[in-house]
Amino acid sequence: MATRHLALAASVLAICMVLTRATKPGFVARITVKGLDYARQEGIAALQKELAKLKLPDFSGSFKVKVLGKVRYTFYSLNLRSFQLPSSQIALIPNVGLKVSIANAFAQLTGKWKVKKRFLWLYNLFHKKIESSFRRTMEGKVCEAVTSFVTTKLQPYLQTLPVTAKIDKVAGIDYSLVAPPTATAQSLDVNLKGEFFSLAHRSAVPFAPPIMAFPVDHDRMVYFAASSYFFNTAGFVYHTAGVLLFEITDAMIPKEFKFHLNTSTFSAFIPQLEKMYPDKLMKLRIKTSSPPFLTIAPGNLSLTPVVDIQAYVILPNSSFVPIFLLSVTSSVSVKLMVTSAEIGGTLELGRLQLSLKHSDVGPFSVQLLQALMNFYGSSILIPRINALLREGFPLPLPARVQLSNLVIQPRQNFLLFGADVRYI
Incomplete structure (x- = not known):
């Protein structure tokens, strides 16, 4: 027979565990009186x-x-x-x-x-x-x-309440306790590590969780506070693993688009390119040069990633010839979404800022490439990243528990979301 107690299960588990050290949490779960009554x-x-x-x-x-x-x-x-x-x-x-x-x-x-x-x-x-x-x-x-x-x-x-959750072949999430649960007259707060870690080689993250001023909200059964630390450890782990790498080829561009990825298109901005490599396909290799960091403020979530874009010409023998390397920064607005058991999101790309790091085809004005790179980024790159982000990350919930009646609020340095729960 299946048991039916979300809040009580989480509370009992938290109280029974022995803690060896206390640190600031990256993720906090709050169980209100309403949630405890449902559990009862x-x-x-x-x-x-x-x-x-x-x-x-x-x-x-x-x-x-x-x-x-x-x-x-x-x-x-x-x-x-x-x-x-x-x-x-x-x-x-x-x-x-x-x-x-x-x-x-x-x-x-x-x-x-x-x-x-x-x-x-x-x-x-x-x-x-x-x-x-x-x-x-x-x-x-x-x-x-x-x-x-x-x-x-x-x-x-x-035991179905996750202490660690595997995300993919690269990373997992550590949801272990970092401090004893704190009880007040209105709620029970459970402090969790809330940290992404590498499955291949776990190492210390070079930054600490921020202080989270948890508001006094009790309308929902449970509340979660996911700090910027929680999300930024994800960026650190994936960047360190070298997997924040995306490639754009001409095959990804719909035929009806006029800006195809070839030397004919780029010769309008780099005239010498068509002379050196006439009518050749190209490839763009995009990789983060530093971990992307999420900034959370009241009413706003944003990223300011720094990436390198290496452009190649594809030769008839399928080999690649590097032609230029750009450094690109952009403001990216973030929209986070919470489903019944996961947290995900989507990105919206702002205007790119380009600088030339190296050229194998002589000098040219990167400003002329601004509109073209914006097109490739917003039309090709961002939709592919969003498809991955929409898959989401699992929340620390026991089995067969779903969230409903969700509310999401960006606060200073953390994302607050509240929900009612139901056992299915």
């Missing part, structure tokens, strides 16, 4: 169903009655028809943690019983003589069932 409802509903499956043993005993002497009784063929837990509570204890309480359990059962000596008034002795024994038996079985529920259902479910 789902968890209690699951526990009730589990308790309804209890198999009660036969039990017997005896007691002494004046005149009659010792009376023996037996209860057998017991069948638990329902088990109700009408009163339960999850309370936040500031600077301590969570207090979970369950009270006023109610059970309805049927069965058979027999007594060695019968009199009409013997049934009235039940409450005085037998009820306490029967209650102890029931309580023992319930405690066994709750322990089994935690061991076989809750603990395996907690």
Whole structure:
């Protein structure tokens, strides 16, 4: 049977883990009172169903009655028809943690019983003589069932909460805890490392997470704060791995476009190129020269990447001849999107700023290439990058949990998004 408790699962896991050091988080998860109440409802509903499956043993005993002497009784063929837990509570204890309480359990059962000596008034002795024994038996079985529920259902479910998440062949995300959870009267905050790392060779990131001023919002069940550090470690890892590299060839350009990637097109800006390599196809190789960094401010997310563009002429034997190397900077606006389980985004390219780093075909004015490079960047490069970004990165959620009613707000140095949760 699947368990149903997002917030409680995350909270219990956080509290039970032993922490060896505390650092500033790159990612924070906040579970509000509303979220904890949802977890309580789902968890209690699951526990009730589990308790309804209890198999009660036969039990017997005896007691002494004046005149009659010792009376023996037996209860057998017991069948638990329902088990109700009408009163339960999850309370936040500031600077301590969570207090979970369950009270006023109610059970309805049927069965058979027999007594060695019968009199009409013997049934009235039940409450005085037998009820306490029967209650102890029931309580023992319930405690066994709750322990089994935690061991076989809750603990395996907690293990679905990712500590690390593999993204692709290059990188993963570290969602391990960096500090004890912080409880207030309104929420439980769980501080996570929130760092991308290389799967091939993990090394220290040369910058630290910023301070995040988490606002006092409690309308949603959960809130997440993803700092600029979280995103910028991604840029650092992929740049260091040398995979932030894209190539543009003429085959990528739709036939109806007039700016094809060949020496005939570029000869309008570099006249000597057509003379040196008449009617030849070209290729552009685009690679970051430094890690791209995301800046997050209220109402704005932007990148200012620095890339090198190496242009080649393709010879008839399919070899490549380098012709020039440009350094390019641009302001890139970023739109982040959160789905039911992932965070992704899209980029919009601003105007490029070009400078010539090297030329193998003599001097030429890079300003004349401005419009052409903007065309290739916005029409060919950015759509391909956006296709990758839309695939998204997984959020630290337990299995079968989805987010809904999402709200996203850029804050200073971090992205805040809140959501309600549902178990599917």
